[in-house]
Amino acid sequence: MKKYILSLCLLLSFTALLSPAQTSAAQAPGSTAFHDISASFAKEAINRLAKRSIVSGDGTGAFLPRNPVTRAEFVTMVARMLRMEPVQNDLPAFRDVSKSAWYYGWIHAALNLSIVEGNGYRFYPNDPITRQEAAVIVIRAMKQSGVNYTNTAAIYADSASIAQWAWNAVSQATGTGWLQGSKGQFRPQDAITREETAALLDRILQTGNVKSRIDSQTPVNIHMGWLYNGTANQYISYAKRAGLNVLVPRWFYMESNGKVSDSTDIELLNWAHNNGRQVWAMVGNCGNDEGTHQVLSSAPIRKSVIDRITANVARYRLDGINIDFENVMPSDRQNLTTFITQLSIELKRLGAKLSIDVSPDLNTDWTAAFDYASLGRQVDYMVLMSYDQHWGGSPIAGSVSSLPWSESALNKLLTQVPAKKSIIAYPLYTRDWRIASSVSSQDITLVEQGHRTRLKRASLSWNADVGQYEAAYRNNGIQHRIWTEDARSLSWKHLMAARYQIAGYAYWYPGAETTDVWQSIYNAERYASYSFGI
Incomplete structure (x- = not known):
């Protein structure tokens, strides 16, 4: 008992x-x-x-x-x-x-x-x-846990029978008039x-x-996802399932000579146009730091790239462009800002949106080229990629995106970029860490995550400090750990971000998830929109 x-x-x-x-x-x-x-x-x-x-x-x-x-x-x-x-x-x-x-x-x-x-x-x-359990659940559900009705429960003759963990909830439920006693008693354990x-x-x-x-209707936020590891038809299926309203196909890649490769899929483009989805085609740099430097540091080559991007926007009637430059040299900080400023001017003339993907600002060389405040003034949206807290080659096993780390990154971004321009991107993948004399990891989808935890009979323990389950199992005598990403962890992340009233959410990458996460995200956004006047 x-x-x-x-x-x-x-x-x-x-x-x-x-x-x-x-x-x-x-x-x-x-x-x-x-x-x-x-x-x-x-x-x-x-x-x-x-x-x-x-x-x-x-x-x-x-x-x-x-x-x-x-x-x-x-x-x-x-x-x-x-x-x-x-x-x-x-x-x-x-x-x-x-x-x-x-x-x-x-x-x-x-x-x-x-x-x-x-x-x-x-x-x-x-x-x-029991009645006291019911009090706790409704107070929590109605977001009243912080309201002070501390001593209201004392009015009941049987108040000594109310559990300490339920005292405040019973007081609050009584104070609001939601729960009432009978003949001066609350009967907490009935x-x-x-x-x-x-x-x-x-x-x-x-x-x-x-x-x-x-x-009331749930507010409409941006929901964007990148096309990765799939066909156009698969991506369309993912977009429908996820309720994406912004598609980000990875069609364009910048080359050091000023050319931009073009892999536009007309079938996907037509489907998006015919089904009310915006297309913000991605322009990447393949992580090529030297090639990116050649483009950004040369005014003629910068102009050539911008001209080719805007020509594609006009040709395909694109709704926007998503810039995804990684491994940019710190010395190209001003050059990158200049490039984005010039591109922004041209896209505005076409009525197209400009977004840029950024990693959390951790004061490292990886993000030194990104002047968040200056870039934020030029773009329509800045997409914070809140993942790879513990990257694939990390010497320490850990979460890809723990809740406090993600919130800290968002908080720092919002000191430089307005919330109405900020989008936070969440991972639909995680890592299976092999912990032996050295640490190594394997990227896995959420589908594979569930398969492994069941196949290996992994123990699951919810860690509220990171907002994730921690799964543990042994394989051939080697300890494995997974900091999971799932419907519950993603709900917590969306509830957190919603408090900051940002513009929306992005996902890397649709197709890697289990289908339950989308319903959980819908619930989280709807619940987050409730502001009760009680």
């Missing part, structure tokens, strides 16, 4: 309504034909929630108002209230939440947004949820019933601007 209570304190994760598997077409969410709620104090609340597809019955026309609610059911109801969608996380968080269970996607949707928390062990999905849950969630929806915010 102590172990179970400890798990509750650690997880603080909770659960309302009967499972979708138990719901017939006649009693699907949205139906209000319940024959057993006429005497319920929550009758009107139940009907309102049913119309919003938040609650359902048992398939026979019954709502069962006095039945207890399980933890999985409560999470599902809260997620539906917030208009989230279930997410089939490729990496499961809990040993007792089966991927085949109807509630798997709902629990992980809430987990990805930190509405529930877990340490990778157990969730107890079919156990009844299971919350279905009618009590309906009343609770209905009160939340009737508070302040909650309902209008939840019913």
